[in-house]
Amino acid sequence: MRNAFAIPLLGLLVLAACGTPQERCISDASGPWRSAVQERERIAKDLARGYTYKTEFETRSRYVPCRTRGGFMSYCWDNDTQPVTRRVPVDKAALQARDAELARAIPSLRTNAQRDVAQCRALYPEEAEAPT
Structure with missing residues (x-):
């Protein structure tokens, strides 16, 4: 299942490299929050299945x-x-503890991401598109 995440992640990295400076900054700024949310989703699936x-x-x-x-x-x-x-x-107790830890961390990660994204938008304002 690990490889299932590797391919989309690689695609996102390639797209991030091609994005505007603002898009790259926003991607970097929101990365820890997105990773935590994705890890909670993975943990929920593993707990529901009973294996990883x-x-x-x-x-x-x-x-x-x-x-x-x-x-x-x-x-x-x-x-x-x-x-x-x-x-x-899976070690259900360990996964449940990690899930609880992430649940406590996600609100502050989201706040930090929102703050950093606002800074990215201020630092790299999008230029108006030129008419064609």
């Missing part, structure tokens, strides 16, 4: 076709590393 996903990388040996020093085709052992995602039971 953990991705580990496993290396396996496999017998594959290869060329020998003489240029002939043969078979050789090759190591192949693959991600393996497994279900892992």
